[in-house]
Amino acid sequence: MTINxxxxxxxxxxxxxxxxxxxxxxxxxxxxxxxxxVDLDQVERNIASMASxxxxxGMTLRPHAKSHKSTFIADLQLDAGATGxxxxxxxxxxxxxxxxxxxxxxAYPVLGxxxxxxxxxxxxxxxxxxxxxxxxxxxxxxxxxxxxGREIAVLIEIDSGMRRAGVPPEQAGAVxxxxxxxxxxxxxxxxxxxxxxxxxxxxxxxxxxxRDEVRAMQQAxxxxxxxGVTVEVVSAGSTITTPYLSSDDGITEVxxxxxxxxxxxxxxxxxCTPDQLAVTMLATVVSRGPARATLNAGSKSITTAxxxxxxxxxxxxxxxxxxxxxxxxxxxxxxxxxxxxLRVGDRVQILPIHVCVWMDLQPEVYGTRGGQVVQRIRxxxxxxSL
Amino acid sequence: MTINxxxxxxxxxxxxxxxxxxxxxxxxxxxxxxxxxVDLDQVERNIASMASxxxxxGMTLRPHAKSHKSTFIADLQLDAGATGxxxxxxxxxxxxxxxxxxxxxxAYPVLGxxxxxxxxxxxxxxxxxxxxxxxxxxxxxxxxxxxxGREIAVLIEIDSGMRRAGVPPEQAGAVxxxxxxxxxxxxxxxxxxxxxxxxxxxxxxxxxxxRDEVRAMQQAxxxxxxxGVTVEVVSAGSTITTPYLSSDDGITEVxxxxxxxxxxxxxxxxxCTPDQLAVTMLATVVSRGPARATLNAGSKSITTAxxxxxxxxxxxxxxxxxxxxxxxxxxxxxxxxxxxxLRVGDRVQILPIHVCVWMDLQPEVYGTRGGQVVQRIRxxxxxxSL
Numbered sequence: 001m002t003i004n005x006x007x008x009x010x011x012x013x014x015x016x017x018x019x020x021x022x023x024x025x026x027x028x029x030x031x032x033x034x035x036x037x038v039d040l041d042q043v044e045r046n047i048a049s050m051a052s053x054x055x056x057x058g059m060t061l062r063p064h065a066k067s068h069k070s071t072f073i074a075d076l077q078l079d080a081g082a083t084g085x086x087x088x089x090x091x092x093x094x095x096x097x098x099x100x101x102x103x104x105x106x107a108y109p110v111l112g113x114x115x116x117x118x119x120x121x122x123x124x125x126x127x128x129x130x131x132x133x134x135x136x137x138x139x140x141x142x143x144x145x146x147x148x149g150r151e152i153a154v155l156i157e158i159d160s161g162m163r164r165a166g167v168p169p170e171q172a173g174a175v176x177x178x179x180x181x182x183x184x185x186x187x188x189x190x191x192x193x194x195x196x197x198x199x200x201x202x203x204x205x206x207x208x209x210x211r212d213e214v215r216a217m218q219q220a221x222x223x224x225x226x227x228g229v230t231v232e233v234v235s236a237g238s239t240i241t242t243p244y245l246s247s248d249d250g251i252t253e254v255x256x257x258x259x260x261x262x263x264x265x266x267x268x269x270x271x272c273t274p275d276q277l278a279v280t281m282l283a284t285v286v287s288r289g290p291a292r293a294t295l296n297a298g299s300k301s302i303t304t305a306x307x308x309x310x311x312x313x314x315x316x317x318x319x320x321x322x323x324x325x326x327x328x329x330x331x332x333x334x335x336x337x338x339x340x341x342l343r344v345g346d347r348v349q350i351l352p353i354h355v356c357v358w359m360d361l362q363p364e365v366y367g368t369r370g371g372q373v374v375q376r377i378r379x380x381x382x383x384x385s386l
Numbered sequence: 387m388t389i390n391x392x393x394x395x396x397x398x399x400x401x402x403x404x405x406x407x408x409x410x411x412x413x414x415x416x417x418x419x420x421x422x423x424v425d426l427d428q429v430e431r432n433i434a435s436m437a438s439x440x441x442x443x444g445m446t447l448r449p450h451a452k453s454h455k456s457t458f459i460a461d462l463q464l465d466a467g468a469t470g471x472x473x474x475x476x477x478x479x480x481x482x483x484x485x486x487x488x489x490x491x492x493a494y495p496v497l498g499x500x501x502x503x504x505x506x507x508x509x510x511x512x513x514x515x516x517x518x519x520x521x522x523x524x525x526x527x528x529x530x531x532x533x534x535g536r537e538i539a540v541l542i543e544i545d546s547g548m549r550r551a552g553v554p555p556e557q558a559g560a561v562x563x564x565x566x567x568x569x570x571x572x573x574x575x576x577x578x579x580x581x582x583x584x585x586x587x588x589x590x591x592x593x594x595x596x597r598d599e600v601r602a603m604q605q606a607x608x609x610x611x612x613x614g615v616t617v618e619v620v621s622a623g624s625t626i627t628t629p630y631l632s633s634d635d636g637i638t639e640v641x642x643x644x645x646x647x648x649x650x651x652x653x654x655x656x657x658c659t660p661d662q663l664a665v666t667m668l669a670t671v672v673s674r675g676p677a678r679a680t681l682n683a684g685s686k687s688i689t690t691a692x693x694x695x696x697x698x699x700x701x702x703x704x705x706x707x708x709x710x711x712x713x714x715x716x717x718x719x720x721x722x723x724x725x726x727x728l729r730v731g732d733r734v735q736i737l738p739i740h741v742c743v744w745m746d747l748q749p750e751v752y753g754t755r756g757g758q759v760v761q762r763i764r765x766x767x768x769x770x771s772l
Contacts, residue, residue, distance in 0.1 A: 013477055013504065013772045032500035032772055066714060088715045091399055108715060109672040111682070111731055114418035118399060133673055136730040157673075164711060164718050165673040165680050195713060286495040287519055287543075287551040294551050296497070300746050301771050304690045325550060327581060328452060328742055329474045329494060329771060332550050344522040345497055356714055360686050361769060383747060383769075385687050385715060386399045386418055 014364050016376060023372035026282065031373060033284045033347060034297040036358060036365040038377060042278035043260060043367075044076065049276075050242070050259045051080045058247030059237070062086045062105055064257030067356045069381035070365075071099040073260060086255040090115040091384025097122045099380070105129045105235070107191060107255065109137040109157070109165060115386065116144045123148045131191055133157040133166045138179040145184025154179055155191040155233060156224065160216035161209065162196040169219035173227030180229050189233030189252070190220050197240040203270050210244035213237075218250055240269045263355040264310045279365075280316055280349035281358065283331065285342050292324070293342045295331040297350060301361060302331060305354035315339075316349040400750050402762060409758035412668065417759060419670045419733060420683040422744060422751035424763060428664035429646060429753075430462065435662075436628070436645045437466045444633030445623070448472045448491055450643030453742045455767035456751075457485040459646060472641040476501040477770025483508045485766070491515045491621070493577060493641065495523040495543070495551060501772065502530045509534045517577055519543040519552045524565040531570025540565055541577040541619060542610065546602035547595065548582040555605035559613030566615050575619025575638070576606050583626040589656050596630035599623075604636055626655045649741040650696045665751075666702055666735035667744065669717065671728050678710070679728045681717040683736060687747060688717060691740040701725075702735040 015035030016024075024030060026037060054061035063077045064086040074085055074096060084103025087093045093106050104127055110116060122128040123144060132138040132154055145152045156176045159166030167175050172190060180187040194213035200206045213236055221231045237245045237254030239262075245251045258265075261279040262272040283297035304326060306312050312323040312331070320336030331350075335342065342348070352358050359365070363382055367375030401421030402410075410416060412423060440447035449463045450472040460471055460482060470489025473479045479492050490513055496502060508514040509530060518524040518540055531538045542562045545552030553561050558576060566573040580599035586592045599622055607617045623631045623640030625648075631637045644651075647665040648658040669683035690712060692698050698709040698717070706722030717736075721728065728734070738744050745751070749768055753761030 012770065013480075013500075015772060017500065029499050032498060034771060094399075108682075109730075111670055111672055112418060113415050114399075114401075114403065134730050137672070159675065162711075163675060163678055164713060164716050165675075284497055286497055286523070289545065289549060289551075292549055296494075296771075299689075299691070299740075299743060300769075303685075304692075304743075305685070306690075325548075327550060328746075330550050344495075344520050354685075357685060357690075360714075363769070383686075383749070384398065385420060385682075386401060 012363065016364065016366055016373065023374045026368060026371055026373055027347065031282070031366065033282050034301045035282050036362050037280050037282055037349070038261070038365050038367045039278045040367040040369050040375060042276065043073070046260055046262065046276055046278060047076055047080045050256060051082070053242065054254055055081070057245065059245065059251055060253045062235070062253055062255050063260065064088070064255050065092055065096060065381070067257035067359065068260055069359050069379050069384070070377055071096065071380050072377045074099070074101060077260065083253070086257070089384055089386065090118050091386050092381045093122060093128065094118060095381040095384065097127055102127050105131070107131050107193070109133060111137060111140060116140055120144060120148050123150050123152055126150060129153045129155060129188065131155050131157050132179055133175070135175070135178050138182055138185060142182035142184050151184055151186055153188045154185050155189050155235060156187060158190050158192040158216055158220045160192040160194050160213045162194060164193070164195060166192060169216045170223060172220040173223035176224040176229045177227045187229050189231045189235065190217060190224060191235040192217060193238060194236065194241050195238065197238065197269060198265070206240060206269060207244055210241040213241055214245065214249040214251065221250060239266050240271045243271065258356060261355045263352040264314055265307055265354050268307050268309060277351055279352055279355050279358070281352070282347055282349055285344055285346045285348065288342065288344055291335050293333045293335050295333065295348065296329065297331045298329045299326045300328045302326070302350060302352070303354065303357045305357055307353055310353060313353055314351045316351060318348065398749065402750065402752055402759065409760045412754060412757055412759055413733065417668070417752065419668050420687045421668050422748050423666050423668055423735070424647070424751050424753045425664045426753040426755050426761060428662065429459070432646055432648065432662055432664060433462055433466045436642060437468070439628065440640055441467070443631065445631065445637055446639045448621070448639055448641050449646065450474070450641050451478055451482060451767070453643035453745065454646055455745050455765050455770070456763055457482065457766050458763045460485070460487060463646065469639070472643070475770055475772065476504050477772050478767045479508060479514065480504060481767040481770065483511070483513055488513050491517070493517050493579070495519060497523060497526060502526055506530060506534050509536050509538055512536060515539045515541060515574065517541050517543050518565055519561070521561070521564050524568055524571060528568035528570050537570055537572055539574045540571050541575050541621060542573060544576050544578040544602055544606045546578040546580050546599045548580060550579070550581060552578060555602045556609060558606040559609035562610040562615045563613045573615050575617045575621065576603060576610060577621040578603060579624060580622065580627050581624065583624065583655060584651070592626060592655060593630055596627040599627055600631065600635040600637065607636060625652050626657045629657065644742060647741045649738040650700055651693055651740050654693050654695060663737055665738055665741050665744070667738070668733055668735055671730055671732045671734065674728065674730055677721050679719045679721050681719065681734065682715060683717045684715045685712045686714045688712070688736060688738070689740065689743045691743055693739055696739060699739055700737045702737060704734065
């Protein structure tokens with residue numbers, strides 16, 4: 001027998017006390033754990049650095065917002081010269097459009113009325129470019145274009161070797177022509193994601209992936225143009241492969257996401273240096289045992305993402321202690337002798353294996369400068385996989 | 387430059403159209419994907435089955451709500467005779483208490499004023515039992531007891547071999563006495579979680595873990611009682627080890643969580659049969675390639691949880707196709723020849739590796755009976771790790 005006592009305005013707790021005045025030292029009890037800290041000075045440097053790289057190479061920069069899911073961070077990127085945003089879901093696109101971002105690329109094959117109807121206002125505003133690798137997907141876009149009375153620009157997704165989505169370069173022309181003929185659609189170019197850079201053996205292997213990416217896009221462009229469709233946009237480049245790309249290769253736009261924060265996954269892919277890691281999770285030691293410290297951050301907060309060299313994560317300034325075990329709300333550290341000083345109640349900072357999944361799990365993260373929390377950062381598109 | 391257009395009542399999209407009338411066939415376009423389906427007939431059987439097992443063995447049943455995080459499911463468990471609920475976080479406890487559940491066990495070492503203050507109303511109502519494995523943690527409980535003027539019942543956590551939290555059985559007496567002496571606290575018993583059953587090699591190994599669990603609790607009870615503290619509660623038993631436990635061994639209460647839904651992780655631990663898997667994720671094929679189908683459920687929805695035999699998940703009625711790759715919003719299936727019929731737009735159902743992490747990622751899941759959605763199930767405690 002239960003009685004419903006839930007008051008109408010019961011709200012989820014936030015890690016930072018709503019009454020806390022900023023700036024606030026990060027070791028304040030008003031900041032609960034687990035919580036995510038974002039080094040804003042470093043974020044600004046990361047944003048400036050990628051903006052400069054893209055500019056030097058003659059490519060426009062369209063950051064992928066799936067990595068931060070935050071209008072606050074998006075604004076920093078746009079203010080630094082980004083041409084618009086790339087999104088992975090209709091829900092992310094809605095959030096950024098309602099925030100006022102006027103140039104959105106939804107780099108995902110969107111299927112079904114439920115999602116397409118939600119995109120209608122963005123199409124009506126002329127703010128959305130869509131992506132397709134099949135006529136089935138493009139047909140839905142065509143229906144949407146007809147319903148809204150607005151032409152929709154489409155990029156054809158090319159498989160440059162990842163085998164996740166996209167058409168092989170040699171088939172791009174045929175698909176582009178078919179899509180371009182659908183009522184209300186105009187093919188404006190091609191797009192790829194060379195995510196198989198994560199599977200490359202070493203730095204040379206990553207560079208080979210990037211060259212394959214370039215070659216695939218050059219071949220796709222040729223087949224599309226030979227089929228009579230003009231290619232204005234050649235969109236490629238992740239955080240990992242962008243350093244190897246240039247407009248000299250015909251790439252017009254890059255879409256890195258993780259670079260804004262970086263993580264141990266992209267570090268292990270040589271895409272950032274340790275000083276460029278801008279995000280940590282603050283966690284508290286809740287239990288101690290012999291050579292063991294247990295943190296209140298488990299798989300529901302840091303996820304089960306892992307790399308061979310870093311396991312499920314890595315502590316700031318404690319490189320010899322690693323995660324022996326993750327439960328949902330427990331992260332069990334196997335402690336090196338030098339870290340035996342950790343006591344119940346102490347706080348540590350965990351570096352992310354995959355920061356993009358971290359950002360999908362927190363309604364709010366905390367911007368810091370010089371060890372002080374200075375900014376609440378709303379993660380507006382948290383859990384918007386629809 | 388952006389302008390904030392976000393209307394004040396902008397709400398996150400739900401997979402099921404808010405205007406949809408129930409019952410609704412699960413293949414309706416009004417149900418978007420990815421979305422989670424819960425077979426309510428099977429959930430009821432799972433609940434009844436565990437309730438019956440606990441009763442036959444003379445143990446009370448306190449289901450762990452971290453697996454469903456839903457007041458709707460909690461009510462089914464309580465109606466079937468559960469004595470109360472077990473929770474992993476203060477945030478979960480708040481949700482269940484506000485719903486009216488009057489007997490809550492927070493099986494986690496809770497540290498810090500931010501969390502303890504939120505628990506004060508539950509303590510004031512006499513509805514909360516807490517767990518500690520150190521005097522540092524118990525001191526916070528003592529302060530809370532003094533602030534609220536209410537005695538708090540505490541269980542001492544015992545490490546029965548998992549090495550995650552808890553004191554070794556032989557030290558339980560000393561810790562129990564120290565905690566019991568703290569103002570406002572009364573030690574009522576002992577608690578353990580034998581989660582190392584996940585690391586056992588085979589069924590016999592799991593049974594050995596369960597016997598170790600029993601022996602550890604028997605030893606802990608002896609040391610605690612020898613130290614002069616009465617042990618009323620001996621709380622143990624997960625979904626995996628409960629089938630091996632009984633009041634004959636001195637276990638008074640079990641706290642299984644996953645059993646309500648089950649998943650491939652507990653199936654591989656012999657804790658359920660395939661017909662008892664009550665949850666699937668509905669996902670849509672968004673791209674096809676040679677021997678490849680790509681689903682719109684990736685690591686942000688099904689997580690990177692994996693088992694050796696099932697990888698990142700398993701499709702209903704398509705046992706030969708498995709996940710070759712997971713991106714954040716893409717799940718790439720390597721298709722068996724027999725599954726080459728899958729087309730863009732088709733829907734499949736994915737069985738969970740670890741259902742408890744799935745349930746932390748959806749604001750709402752959908753109860754079905756006989757292929758029809760019959761119930762919106764709010765996941766009230768989604769992402770309440772604080």
